[in-house]
Amino acid sequence: MDKVHAVELKGVTKSFGSNMANKNIDLFVDKGEIMALLGENGSGKTTLMNILAGIYLPDEGRVFVDGKEVTIRSPKDAFDNRIGMIHQHFKLVDVFTAAENVVLGLEGTGRLDLKAASSKVREISRKYGFDIDPDKKVYEMSVSEKQTVEIIKVLYRGADILILDEPTAVLTPQEIEKLFAVMRAMRRDGKSIIIITHKLNEVMAVSDVVAVLRKGEHIGTVRTSETSPQALTEMMVGRKVELNIGRKDPVDPKPRLTIAGLTVRDSEGVKKLDDVGFIAFGGEILGIAGIAGSGQKELLEAVAGLRKIESGSIIYTPEGKAPAELVGKTPMEIKDAGVALAFVPEDRLGMGLVGGMGMTGNMLLRSWHKGKGIFVDRKAPEKLAADVMERLEVVTPGIYYPVRKLSGGNVQKVLVGREIASSPSVLMSAYAVRGLDINTSYTIYNLMCQQKEKGVAVIFVGEDLDVLLELCDRILVLCGGKVSGVVDARNVTKEQLGLLMTSVGGKEEN
Amino acid sequence: MHGKTPFVRLTKRENMPKGKVWMIRFGSFIFALLIGMVIFAVIGAKPLSAYGSIIQGALGRRTGIRQVVRDAIPLLGTALALAPCFKMRYWNIGGEGQITMGAVAATFFAVHFKNMPAVALLLIMAVAGIVLGSVWALIPAIFKSRWGTNETLFTLMMNYIAIGIAAWLVGGPWEGKPGSQIMPVFTSNAILPKVMGVNCGWIVVLVLTVLVFVYMRYTKHGYEVHVLGESENTARYAGMNVPKIIKRTAALSGAICGLVGFMVVSGSDGTLYSDVAGGAGFTAITVCWLAQLNPFAMIVIALMLSVLSKGASTLQSAMGIPASITDILTGIILLSMLGCEFFINYKMHFRKSAEKEAA
Numbered sequence A: 001m002d003k004v005h006a007v008e009l010k011g012v013t014k015s016f017g018s019n020m021a022n023k024n025i026d027l028f029v030d031k032g033e034i035m036a037l038l039g040e041n042g043s044g045k046t047t048l049m050n051i052l053a054g055i056y057l058p059d060e061g062r063v064f065v066d067g068k069e070v071t072i073r074s075p076k077d078a079f080d081n082r083i084g085m086i087h088q089h090f091k092l093v094d095v096f097t098a099a100e101n102v103v104l105g106l107e108g109t110g111r112l113d114l115k116a117a118s119s120k121v122r123e124i125s126r127k128y129g130f131d132i133d134p135d136k137k138v139y140e141m142s143v144s145e146k147q148t149v150e151i152i153k154v155l156y157r158g159a160d161i162l163i164l165d166e167p168t169a170v171l172t173p174q175e176i177e178k179l180f181a182v183m184r185a186m187r188r189d190g191k192s193i194i195i196i197t198h199k200l201n202e203v204m205a206v207s208d209v210v211a212v213l214r215k216g217e218h219i220g221t222v223r224t225s226e227t228s229p230q231a232l233t234e235m236m237v238g239r240k241v242e243l244n245i246g247r248k249d250p251v252d253p254k255p256r257l258t259i260a261g262l263t264v265r266d267s268e269g270v271k272k273l274d275d276v277g278f279i280a281f282g283g284e285i286l287g288i289a290g291i292a293g294s295g296q297k298e299l300l301e302a303v304a305g306l307r308k309i310e311s312g313s314i315i316y317t318p319e320g321k322a323p324a325e326l327v328g329k330t331p332m333e334i335k336d337a338g339v340a341l342a343f344v345p346e347d348r349l350g351m352g353l354v355g356g357m358g359m360t361g362n363m364l365l366r367s368w369h370k371g372k373g374i375f376v377d378r379k380a381p382e383k384l385a386a387d388v389m390e391r392l393e394v395v396t397p398g399i400y401y402p403v404r405k406l407s408g409g410n411v412q413k414v415l416v417g418r419e420i421a422s423s424p425s426v427l428m429s430a431y432a433v434r435g436l437d438i439n440t441s442y443t444i445y446n447l448m449c450q451q452k453e454k455g456v457a458v459i460f461v462g463e464d465l466d467v468l469l470e471l472c473d474r475i476l477v478l479c480g481g482k483v484s485g486v487v488d489a490r491n492v493t494k495e496q497l498g499l500l501m502t503s504v505g506g507k508e509e510n
Numbered sequence B: 001m002h003g004k005t006p007f008v009r010l011t012k013r014e015n016m017p018k019g020k021v022w023m024i025r026f027g028s029f030i031f032a033l034l035i036g037m038v039i040f041a042v043i044g045a046k047p048l049s050a051y052g053s054i055i056q057g058a059l060g061r062r063t064g065i066r067q068v069v070r071d072a073i074p075l076l077g078t079a080l081a082l083a084p085c086f087k088m089r090y091w092n093i094g095g096e097g098q099i100t101m102g103a104v105a106a107t108f109f110a111v112h113f114k115n116m117p118a119v120a121l122l123l124i125m126a127v128a129g130i131v132l133g134s135v136w137a138l139i140p141a142i143f144k145s146r147w148g149t150n151e152t153l154f155t156l157m158m159n160y161i162a163i164g165i166a167a168w169l170v171g172g173p174w175e176g177k178p179g180s181q182i183m184p185v186f187t188s189n190a191i192l193p194k195v196m197g198v199n200c201g202w203i204v205v206l207v208l209t210v211l212v213f214v215y216m217r218y219t220k221h222g223y224e225v226h227v228l229g230e231s232e233n234t235a236r237y238a239g240m241n242v243p244k245i246i247k248r249t250a251a252l253s254g255a256i257c258g259l260v261g262f263m264v265v266s267g268s269d270g271t272l273y274s275d276v277a278g279g280a281g282f283t284a285i286t287v288c289w290l291a292q293l294n295p296f297a298m299i300v301i302a303l304m305l306s307v308l309s310k311g312a313s314t315l316q317s318a319m320g321i322p323a324s325i326t327d328i329l330t331g332i333i334l335l336s337m338l339g340c341e342f343f344i345n346y347k348m349h350f351r352k353s354a355e356k357e358a359a
Helices: A045-052 A075-080 A098-103 A114-128 A143-156 A173-188 A200-206 A227-236 A297-303 A331-335 A359-367 A379-391 A408-421 A440-454 A463-473 A494-502 B018-042 B047-061 B064-088 B097-110 B118-147 B152-170 B199-218 B220-230 B232-237 B244-268 B278-291 B295-319 B324-347 B355-358
Strands: A007-016 A018-027 A034-039 A060-065 A068-070 A083-088 A161-165 A194-198 A209-214 A218-225 A254-266 A271-282 A284-290 A311-316 A341-343 A426-430 A457-461 A476-480 A482-488 B008-011 B346-350
Touching: A007 A045, A018 A045, A018 A060, A018 A209, A034 A045, A034 A200, A034 A227, A034 B118, A045 A083, A045 A161, A045 A194, A075 A083, A075 B220, A083 A143, A083 A359, A098 A114, A114 A143, A114 A173, A143 A161, A143 A173, A143 A209, A173 A194, A173 A200, A173 A494, A173 B008, A200 A227, A218 A227, A254 A297, A254 A457, A271 A297, A271 A311, A271 A457, A271 A482, A284 A440, A284 A463, A284 A494, A284 B152, A297 A341, A297 A426, A297 A457, A331 A341, A341 A408, A359 A379, A359 A408, A359 B018, A359 B220, A379 A408, A408 A426, A408 A440, A440 A457, A440 A463, A463 A494, A476 A494, A482 A494, B018 B047, B018 B324, B047 B295, B064 B097, B064 B199, B064 B220, B064 B244, B064 B278, B064 B295, B097 B118, B097 B152, B097 B244, B097 B278, B118 B152, B118 B244, B152 B324, B199 B220, B199 B244, B199 B295, B220 B232, B220 B244, B232 B244, B244 B278, B278 B295, B278 B324, B324 B346
Parallel strands: A018 A218, A034 A194, A034 A209, A083 A161, A161 A194, A284 A457, A284 A476, A341 A426, A426 A457
Antiparallel strands: A007 A018, A007 A060, A060 A068, A209 A218, A254 A271, A254 A311, A476 A482, B008 B346
């Protein structure tokens, strides 16, 4: 008889329509072990974990917890088997306190004892080293605190097997370190943890074993101490990949966008950008870093003419032309002047793409107003769609196939491809690689580098600091709508960036 | 015991062949008719002869057919008017009021310019209907685009105001015999000419069908409406003027409704009643969705609903079955047609006995 595993999957298969998300997967995790689940996008990681969490039911296959076969039909069944999942998007009630959120949905007997809940939350926090006030309301919390509440919620329900779906995507380097410390504390306590992540350095830092999925199949499980990032990438992609961004030094940078004193308020009158000023040069990539919601979106939208600007100026100097003020121009005029914006929102589609239309209809978004008369011209976008499809290797049954049904990477290729095809002289991109796998991400980075070498001023808003450090020439850090600092990407550390992200000028707060 | 797989599981399916999709839709229509038979049986009528008398009453004689076509005109016209709004996800349920205001405007000229030549008067009446109908639809759209008000409630409320105005005019300033609370019939120069026994409105709506189809499919406006319906943010990012598109589309919708109002007073009724719209503004919503916003499919659906309602009156006189039974029938058809989309989008897996061994 084998050793009894904390959780084991045998022959698990799950398909959606004709798409096999998981094929005959055998996988196990032991007690007191941290397993990293690695795989490209669409390799079936989240589907597999959702099966454990009771969101999906497998088509075939069996699940064992502590050696006993179980059927998990709902999240409640999952909790009954002491499995808890922390999803990428938090599921918390904003106006409730941490403790209230933790007990929410639990079937108790009699009246609600919030005091007892609070003290139990405190006890859990002490045990694993969380830093949280049980009586703080969720809307007053930072992203990392919200995540802590989610983890405590799962522990409170007695979970011994924790699944974390890309927990580090939204955290600063310092917060990631804290999370890892907590994970190690939980491991000491005999909990099993499965962490889904894209970032290889995190896999190396925190996990004991790594399981790799590729196209729905389990390629293998290796001990972290016996592998390397390069080897893991090859397992993931199935062939050798060059994990290098060929960053060249900027050639003859000239000011392209000169922004000064830019102040923007949202519809409720809250200042989203406060006296922002910087220069973006042609032939360089300017990275923008910051905690989510520090004004990145507002900055790009202000430049693109999509936000009302309270004060400030944006001087645009295209190659060989006279400088022009962009403030006060319509989005269409700014676009036609050569300022392109590719913003990938959380749902990937909502800004810049129409899910129900094919590639042609989406190419048309840039040119629909062109030409005389009342009819739209579909010839040119048709050609453009075919062109983008070929050049960026977009996988789609055809240029009329709705982009909503394409995988994330292909959707983003359509968006970025369209903006690049307009030969812009300023290319702003936000979260261009959001949720993309390593391979496709590098395709996008290389496209950005090509644009830079052509003399385009590229502005790249990203979440992954490692990438920003490797890809960009300079990095502008935003903190609460203010410019916290502009640093040379070749001579700065992640920790320094992290400090700038959390306090203006990078000074420690006390 | 474990191994309790649920009895039915659902999985999403994609790319069902077109032929199969239409088979399912047609099948659900037949299914609805079968349920209808059960209802006829329950109230004690012979189901087959009930259907027979609906068909007979509506299509058996020439006058029946003419009435069916006459009643289908406002249904089709209003459904065409609503289509761009619905494509934009702007829930204009104010067709009723926009028809009424169009009818009021047309009637104003019919009453006050009795001596004009027919062609000129009819043109003025049509234009007046179009203008007031679009103004009526524009009011909620302005509020929506400026202050983000809810257009569903707003357009609905505008209906009752319009009907109130029409009722006051009919019973007040424009009243015929004192105390009658109704208006006299229009002079003949304010009546639409007939073509093949039905007022020429049918030609107008058929032309409109083609125009709306082309508008939605091939024009810049149609593209804007489509994009905005899918995502307002994308529309903004593409540099579209969102408030303008909302107002323009609502106004267009109201204009067509207003034209329908003119055709009802001048074509089928020959005078203004306060319930001139007669529910067409609401039934057209059904037509619009059953046709899945396809203008040509709307012709078929409008005719079908019109046959049902004409047949209903025969049913009442010939078999003593309340005419309202066809409303139930329409409801069942709508429900099963909309419900069948579920089977087009999802596949059901029943628990297999083979899975027992896994337990």
